[in-house]
Amino acid sequence: MQEPDGRFAFDFYPVQSPEQTRIHPFFENLKQGRLTTTKCERCGALLWQPRVVCPKCNGDAMEWVDLPKDGTLYAFTAVMAGAPLGMEKDVPFVVAVVQLDGIPLKVVARVDGAKYEDLRMGDPVALRVIELPDGRAWFRFVPKR
Amino acid sequence: MRKVAIVGTGMTKWGVRSATYKELVQEAGKDLFDDVRNLEKRDVDSLFVGSALVDRLAFQAYPAPIVAEQLGLTPTRMAMRTEMACVSGQSAIRVAYASIASGLSDVAVVVGAEKMNIPSFPEIQASMACVLDREWDGVNGLNAPPYFALVAQRHMHEYGTTEEQMAEVSVKNHDYAATNPTAHFPKRVTREKVLGSPKIAPPLKLLDCSGITDGAAAVLMTHGDAAKRYTDTPVFVEGLGQALSGSLVVNLESLTTWLPLKRAAADAFKMAGVTVHDMDLAETHDCFTISEIMEYEDLGLCPKGEGGRFAMEGQSRIGGELPTNLRGGLLGCGHPLGATGVAQAIEVTRQFKAQVPKERYVGGEWGLCHNLSGNANNHAVMVLRRGG
Numbered sequence: 001m002q003e004p005d006g007r008f009a010f011d012f013y014p015v016q017s018p019e020q021t022r023i024h025p026f027f028e029n030l031k032q033g034r035l036t037t038t039k040c041e042r043c044g045a046l047l048w049q050p051r052v053v054c055p056k057c058n059g060d061a062m063e064w065v066d067l068p069k070d071g072t073l074y075a076f077t078a079v080m081a082g083a084p085l086g087m088e089k090d091v092p093f094v095v096a097v098v099q100l101d102g103i104p105l106k107v108v109a110r111v112d113g114a115k116y117e118d119l120r121m122g123d124p125v126a127l128r129v130i131e132l133p134d135g136r137a138w139f140r141f142v143p144k145r
Numbered sequence: 146m147r148k149v150a151i152v153g154t155g156m157t158k159w160g161v162r163s164a165t166y167k168e169l170v171q172e173a174g175k176d177l178f179d180d181v182r183n184l185e186k187r188d189v190d191s192l193f194v195g196s197a198l199v200d201r202l203a204f205q206a207y208p209a210p211i212v213a214e215q216l217g218l219t220p221t222r223m224a225m226r227t228e229m230a231c232v233s234g235q236s237a238i239r240v241a242y243a244s245i246a247s248g249l250s251d252v253a254v255v256v257g258a259e260k261m262n263i264p265s266f267p268e269i270q271a272s273m274a275c276v277l278d279r280e281w282d283g284v285n286g287l288n289a290p291p292y293f294a295l296v297a298q299r300h301m302h303e304y305g306t307t308e309e310q311m312a313e314v315s316v317k318n319h320d321y322a323a324t325n326p327t328a329h330f331p332k333r334v335t336r337e338k339v340l341g342s343p344k345i346a347p348p349l350k351l352l353d354c355s356g357i358t359d360g361a362a363a364v365l366m367t368h369g370d371a372a373k374r375y376t377d378t379p380v381f382v383e384g385l386g387q388a389l390s391g392s393l394v395v396n397l398e399s400l401t402t403w404l405p406l407k408r409a410a411a412d413a414f415k416m417a418g419v420t421v422h423d424m425d426l427a428e429t430h431d432c433f434t435i436s437e438i439m440e441y442e443d444l445g446l447c448p449k450g451e452g453g454r455f456a457m458e459g460q461s462r463i464g465g466e467l468p469t470n471l472r473g474g475l476l477g478c479g480h481p482l483g484a485t486g487v488a489q490a491i492e493v494t495r496q497f498k499a500q501v502p503k504e505r506y507v508g509g510e511w512g513l514c515h516n517l518s519g520n521a522n523n524h525a526v527m528v529l530r531r532g533g
Contacts, residue, residue, distance in 0.1 A: 012271075012279055049278075075299050075400065077347055079286045080347070081345050082290060084267060084274040084288060085270065087286050095285050096295075097394065108287055108393075109285055110286060121298075121302060138284070140285075
């Protein structure tokens with residue numbers, strides 16, 4: 001739904017400021033080119049997405065840790081039709097499950113700079129941070145060539 | 146716990162309908178009340194409404210009172226909306242079951258309804274993408290087709306499943322949809338047409354995907370002692386199972402084995418005292434062709450990884466191991482989210498009552514209904530038995 005002046009009342013991207021979310025360090029780190037998440041100080045669980053309470057042990061003391069910026073394509077496809085509002089102009093675009101290097105964690109992200117047809121499972125990719133028009137940040141990946 | 150039966154059914158025509166959410170509800174209600182004998186509307190003490198995206202696509206929150214008014218009902222025991230995305234319809238039946246079995250309700254109307262088609266196609270897709278975790282999955286353009294495309298790619302990689310095998314599921318379900326005048330797509334398609342249809346999210350093509358469809362469906366449910374007042378052939382809910390895992394795609398236990406389906410099916414069969422091999426027909430959630438292939442596997446109809454072969458051999462057609470999706474499935478009927486689970490129960494009921502065209506008549510005594518929602522993180526299985 002749009003407001004009369006064309007602004008979206010909501011969009012897909014998370015709210016990011018300290019006034020809006022307790023996981024604002026994720027976005028501040030992202031703007032510095034770092035992909036981070038929370039690790040539970042009590043039980044040591046690495047949590048994705050970043051959390052304020054550990055779903056495993058109920059601990060609420062969290063440490064911010066850096067994640068690998070490199071990974072490989074575990075699965076991927078391309079949105080060739082039927083994109084959600086706000087993403088229609090990007091079609092076609094690649095979306096993937098990326099296996100991060102060296103740790104048991106995968107993330108979902110778009111892959112920029114590649115056509116679906118040119119990608120293969122297992123291809124190496126690297127983190128790419130984007131800035132949204134309103135200054136918020138988000139992450140994608142690009143193929144390493 | 147009391148026995149619980151489905152004793153009446155009502156369907157609308159499904160498709161891109163020139164009708165609103167409320168009008169679809171009225172049509173399903175008319176078909177239901179015309180179907181049932183000896184029913185006074187004041188006897189309906191409970192109402193359960195399965196609608197997933199009514200807030201966004203009909204811009205209407207709190208639909209249960211809307212539906213009550215459209216149908217002329219004034220429930221005095223239990224009334225609510227059930228929302229579990231694509232499982233919303235079966236959830237409504239499930240909650241009605243619980244309420245009737247416990248004695249809280251005696252006579253319940255269950256309505257599944259969805260108005261999906263609005264002028265802005267990107268708005269529809271945005272609403273669907275919000276079924277996933279909007280901030281971490283949907284934000285990346287992940288939606289139903291691309292998510293199930295990832296599943297299909299992994300299944301092809303791990304088990305050698307082919308696009309031809311997936312296409313065969315679409316061919317079968319369109320064959321049966323051609324016998325169903327309420328279906329959105331009541332036309333046969335060839336395997337070549339499926340394989341040549343436009344790419345949506347490869348390897349999935351348009352005819353691997355269920356449609357964006359408006360429609361409603363309704364059933365009347367009551368307890369075993371009252372069932373014969375309304376019908377000669379009550380259909381008893383004998384088993385129910387549901388299992389839900391988390392939400393984020395990367396935190397699912399597996400992309401290619403639906404563990405919640407295995408758990409839900411095990412519970413439903415145990416409760417009913419039967420196995421999948423006792424089923425005479427099944428309605429499974431073929432939101433995409435790959436889904437039905439994985440459902441054969443995870444319901445235990447064939448070994449893991451052989452769902453594609455199962456389809457190619459015709460084992461899910463009439464005359465095969467288990468006739469599946471005889472009304473045409475989601476692929477042939479379309480998928481008005483909250484209505485789908487109710488329409489599946491209606492197909493099984495009408496099969497048992499020999500109210501379906503002979504081209505797809507199987508009848509029998511035992512039927513299975515299965516739905517999944519979101520990124521297949523939630524599965525519900527229901528086992529039905531012909532009474533009377």
